[in-house]
Amino acid sequence: MLSDIEISRQATLRPIKHIANKLGLEPSELSSFGESKAKVHLSVLKRLDDNLEGKLVIVTAVTPTPFGEGKTVTSIGLTQGLNAIGKRATACIRQPSMGPVFGIKGGAAGGGLAQVVPMEELNLHLTGDIHAVSSAHNLAAAAIDACLFHESRLSREDYIEQAGSEPLNISAKQILWRRVVDHNERSLRNISVGFGDNNGPIHDSGFDITAASEIMAILALSRDLKDMRQRIAKLILALDVRGKPITAEDIGVAGAMTVILSQAIEPTLMQTLTGDPCLIHAGPFANIAHGNSSIIADRIALKLSEFVVTEGGFGSDMGFEKFCNIKVRESGKAPDAAVVVVTLKALKANSGLTSQLDINEEDMLRLQAGFANLRWHINNVSQYGVPVVVAINRFPTDTESEISWLKSAVSDTSAFGCEISEAFAKGAKGAEALAKMVADATDQVSEFKFLYPLEASIEAKLLTIAESGYGAKGIKLSDEAKRQLVQIKTMGLDGLAICVAKTPLSISHDPKVKGIPADFELPITQFKINAGAGFITALVGKVMTMPGLGIKPGYLNIDINEQDEIVGLA
Numbered sequence: 001m002l003s004d005i006e007i008s009r010q011a012t013l014r015p016i017k018h019i020a021n022k023l024g025l026e027p028s029e030l031s032s033f034g035e036s037k038a039k040v041h042l043s044v045l046k047r048l049d050d051n052l053e054g055k056l057v058i059v060t061a062v063t064p065t066p067f068g069e070g071k072t073v074t075s076i077g078l079t080q081g082l083n084a085i086g087k088r089a090t091a092c093i094r095q096p097s098m099g100p101v102f103g104i105k106g107g108a109a110g111g112g113l114a115q116v117v118p119m120e121e122l123n124l125h126l127t128g129d130i131h132a133v134s135s136a137h138n139l140a141a142a143a144i145d146a147c148l149f150h151e152s153r154l155s156r157e158d159y160i161e162q163a164g165s166e167p168l169n170i171s172a173k174q175i176l177w178r179r180v181v182d183h184n185e186r187s188l189r190n191i192s193v194g195f196g197d198n199n200g201p202i203h204d205s206g207f208d209i210t211a212a213s214e215i216m217a218i219l220a221l222s223r224d225l226k227d228m229r230q231r232i233a234k235l236i237l238a239l240d241v242r243g244k245p246i247t248a249e250d251i252g253v254a255g256a257m258t259v260i261l262s263q264a265i266e267p268t269l270m271q272t273l274t275g276d277p278c279l280i281h282a283g284p285f286a287n288i289a290h291g292n293s294s295i296i297a298d299r300i301a302l303k304l305s306e307f308v309v310t311e312g313g314f315g316s317d318m319g320f321e322k323f324c325n326i327k328v329r330e331s332g333k334a335p336d337a338a339v340v341v342v343t344l345k346a347l348k349a350n351s352g353l354t355s356q357l358d359i360n361e362e363d364m365l366r367l368q369a370g371f372a373n374l375r376w377h378i379n380n381v382s383q384y385g386v387p388v389v390v391a392i393n394r395f396p397t398d399t400e401s402e403i404s405w406l407k408s409a410v411s412d413t414s415a416f417g418c419e420i421s422e423a424f425a426k427g428a429k430g431a432e433a434l435a436k437m438v439a440d441a442t443d444q445v446s447e448f449k450f451l452y453p454l455e456a457s458i459e460a461k462l463l464t465i466a467e468s469g470y471g472a473k474g475i476k477l478s479d480e481a482k483r484q485l486v487q488i489k490t491m492g493l494d495g496l497a498i499c500v501a502k503t504p505l506s507i508s509h510d511p512k513v514k515g516i517p518a519d520f521e522l523p524i525t526q527f528k529i530n531a532g533a534g535f536i537t538a539l540v541g542k543v544m545t546m547p548g549l550g551i552k553p554g555y556l557n558i559d560i561n562e563q564d565e566i567v568g569l570a
Contacts, residue, residue, distance in 0.1 A: 001425070004111045005569050007273070008119040014275045023090065023269070023277040024304040030269070033127050036118055039266040040279070040300060042224055048303035054088075055336040055442040056302060058386075059311040060320035062342045062377050063514070064504050065349040067359065070111075070393040070424065074341045074431075075311045077114035077423020078391075078438060080274045081431030082307050087439060090301040091116075091278040092310040094293045095130060095268070096123045097211045097285070099184045099547055102555040106570035113427030116270050116278050120566045129219070130182050130210055130283060132264040136232075136257040137215045141179045141205075143253040144237045144246070145193065148172060152201050168246050172203040174239035176529070182210040186548030208545040211285040215261070217533035220282035220294045221330045225265055229258045231532040245491055245531075267297040274428050277301075286313025288501045288545045290322040290535070295331040302333065307439070314504035316340065316377045321469050324384050325451050326497045326535055334448035337387045337416070337441040339434075342374050344398050344406070352514040360397040367402055371409050372516050376471070376507065382414045383468065385447035389438050390418040396425075416441045454495050458485060458527075461498045462538060466522040469500075470507050476521045481538075484527040493531060502540035509541035 002010070016038045020030055029047075031039040059078070061069040075091055082089035093116070096108035107123035109116045116122050125131070151159060151167045159167045181188065188207035194200040210216060214235060222228035233249035240246055248254040267281035279301055281294035291313035301308040312319025320338065328334050345359050347370030357363045374390070381388045390410045392403065403420065410418035419437045422430030452464040459475070466472040477485065488494055502509050508517035528537040539545075557568035 001112065004109070004115060005119060005566065007112065008109070008115060008117045009565070011117045011273050013117060014271060016269060016271070019271045019275065019277050020269060022275070036121060036270065037127065038269045039127060039263065040269050041266060042296065044300055045224070045303070048300070051303040053302040053333070054305045055307050056298065056333055057307060057309045057337050057339060057438055057442065058320060058323055058335040059309060059339045059341060060316040060377070060381065061314070061340060062346050062374050063315045063350050063507060065346045067343065067345040067349060069341050069343055069346050071311050071341050072108055072110045073112065073114045073424050074339065074391050074393055074421055075309050076110040076116060076272050076278070077421055077427070077431035078339065078435055079276050079278070079309045080114060080272050080423065080428035081435030082309070082439065083274065083276045084428040084432050085435050085439070087307050087435070088305050089276065089307040089309060090305040091272065091276070092293050092297045092301050092308055093278065093280055094313070095126055095280050095283040097130060097209065097283050098124070098182050099209050099211065101569070102558065103184045103547060103553050104550050106554055112424035113273055114423035114431070115273060116280070117273055120569055122270060122280065123569060126280065127268050129264040129268070129281070132260055133213055133215045133219060134180050134182055134210045136260040137180045137210070137213045139257055139260065140235065140237055140248055140251070140253050141177050143251045144170065144175060144177055147251055148175070148201060149199070168250060169240040169242070170238050170246060171241045172201045174243075175203055175205065175237070176239065177235070177237040178206045178208055180208050180210040180213045184209065184547040184549045186546065189544065189546045206546070209285070209547060211283050212288045212545040214530045214533050215257070216282060216284045217289055217530060219261065219264060220284055220290070220292060221327065221533055222265065223295060225258070225262065228261065228265055229254065232257050234532040236529050236531050243487070265296065267294060267300065286319035286322065287504045288543060290326045290499050291319035292323050292327050295327065298331065298333065307442070315507070316380045317470055317507050318504050320381060321451070321465070322499060326499060328448070329450070329454070329497060330534065334446065335386050336446055337389060337438055337444070338381045339389050339391050339438060340374070340377050340381060341391050341393055343393045343395060344402050345395065347371055347374060350514050360395075362399045362402055364402065364405065367405065370515070371406070374410070375413055376516050378410075378413045378415050380469070384451070385449050387416045387441040387444045387446060388414065389434070389441050390415050391421045391434050392418065393424070394420050394422050416444065454497060458488065458494050458498065458536060462522070462524065465498060465500055470522060471516065471518060472508070472520050472522045474521045475524055477524045478526070481524045481527055488527060488529060488536060491529070493529060493536065496531070497535040499530070499535045499537045500540055501537055501543045501545070503543060
């Protein structure tokens with residue numbers, strides 16, 4: 001079979017205006033970026049205000065493994081399959097970060113015959129939204145340091161005379177706003193700035209990856225430009241010498257930051273290999289952020305489609321949990337069904353058992369042991385009151401006996417049903433059976449419920465996520481987390497939602513623990529206030545908000561060939 005980029009390059013693309021017309025957009029509601037992609041103006045939401053909304057399907061998965069589970073392949077394949085059986089369906093996915101693209105994970109366009117095209121355009125820059133997020137974020141960092149510098153060199157009277165406002169009395173030891181870059185760069189995790197004459201005061205800082213920026217979360221959770229402006233105003237950049245929050249509005253930079261994002265707030269329209277519409281917008285990671293594409297893209301798609309297929313990052317304990325407890329609270333739109341993607345290889349890898357057999361070979365012992373992980377994820381999704389469909393992302397090495405056993409095992413769970421997906425190899429045709437089952441699942445009565453009430457204390461919300469969301473026996477706060485918790489309560493922000501940042505490689509905080517972890521406490525190391533996004537991030541274990549490059553990063557394979565074509569992009 002051809003590589004993903006070869007398949008993408010050989011595809012016959014429809015002009016993006018034709019895809020827009022198929023979706024129901026008018027020419028005046030687009031800004032084209034060549035023939036293959038276009039920005040969708042937010043004015044469309046006013047025109048569509050009276051339209052009924054379609055059904056929303058969220059795709060999640062079992063605990064990730066190095067072999068890949070195929071959530072995006074399934075999301076795109078399901079969209080293609082729904083259209084093939086006569087349903088009007090649109091996919092809504094996140095924009096890939098160049099950190100994973102050049103690091104270890106690769107791109108995020110799907111793959112095989114179930115991908116968004118052109119895949120190299122999706123995976124590299126797209127329409128520049130992530131760069132805009134980086135620019136807006138770093139403007140705030142520059143602004144807070146500039147204020148600190150001028151306050152440190154001037155008396156109060158001189159500051160008032162020159163600035164025309166009172167000094168904010170910024171504490172150099174309480175600068176909370178770090179910088180961001182859209183690459184994996186471990187050497188920038190912790191830095192000091194302000195060295196040299198007329199550059200200080202010297203203080204600690206650092207870099208996060210852009211996907212972890214609160215600006216990225218705001219982009220994904222805003223309902224319109226006005227809402228974005230109000231959220232950016234609430235960003236807490238630093239504390240003053242008395243411990244009082246200093247916001248982007250206090251600094252006077254909120255308006256300029258919003259202007260930088262005034263085009264980034266518009267989702268980008270692209271197409272699948274079968275010419276079905278796909279809206280790409282925002283790119284928060286699910287391990288260190290809330291892990292879902294934008295509310296705006298969903299709203300546009302829901303007003304124009306019978307079905308909208310979106311996905312939450314990593315397993316159901318990660319992006320799906322945050323979709324339900326963060327995104328649904330902001331959007332007001334609960335999912336009508338959920339798809340849990342699984343592969344035989346993923347279950348074998350999650351079994352925790354060692355074997356002399358290659359993971360591609362039939363191994364009923366490991367498969368049966370690993371099924372506990374799938375059962376856990378089915379139950380985890382079911383507790384939100386959402387119908388669950390299990391999608392077996394089939395590989396050529398899967399045997400009939402293994403598939404038969406797995407389907408039978410799923411039939412004894414709370415899942416609505418189980419179907420094989422062969423979208424990677426067969427495209428829309430390989431996902432038609434799955435599409436029919438998902439459509440049937442959305443006809444069921446959904447009794448969606450949140451995992452916790454916002455009015456509960458932060459400790460209670462964390463305990464609920466730890467116990468009901470991960471199976472832990474409790475939580476344990478570090479001394480720093482305890483201090484930060486007091487600070488959050490003093491600010492009156494304890495009514496916000498919780499976004500847990502942890503490893504995606506285990507249901508627990510320990511990536512080495514496979515299967516169904518038990519009898520563990522969830523260690524909370526730090527809290528981070530995201531007042532504009534509307535949640536508190538709880539950092540768990542050794543999770544980091546700036547990834548590092550491995551010893552064999554993906555960029556080693558990426559180049560330009562003699563025909564000036566990109567090669568090696570996965």
